[in-house]
Amino acid sequence: MLYLNIYEAKTHLSRYLERLSLGERVILCKRNLPIAEIRPLSKPITQKRPIGLAKGEFKVSGAFFEPLPSDLLSAFEG
Template identity: 75%
Template sequence: MLYLNLHEAKTHLSRYLEQLLQGERIFLCKRNVPIAEIRALSKPLQQKRPIGLAKGEFTVPSQFFDPLPDDLIAAFEGR
């Protein structure tokens, strides 16, 4: 973990990018008090997720398709 004051981060952030890519985290500080964290994003998936990944894991009950009660609809509409 690296702790950088705002001025140092603003001035030299490009120096720390390689460390971020290796999994290091940077804590931005204001007057030596941490206020934010910078970390590398996770790498995107290389392949698409398959369709039907959770098939058979759950069932949708028939009541799911029943109309909602009027009082619940009114609450959603702000009445």
């Protein structure tokens, strides 16, 4: 973890961005008192999500596909 005063961070930002990309955290200080933390973002997921992850976890009943009753339908439509 790296502690920096705001002036130092502004002056040499590009130098510290490289360290952030390697996973290091930076604590920003104002007059040597910590006020904020800068940390790297997690790596984005590049793999496609597989289909069917919840297969067998639940069952949709046939009633789900039937039309809504008219009073309920009118409540949605106004």
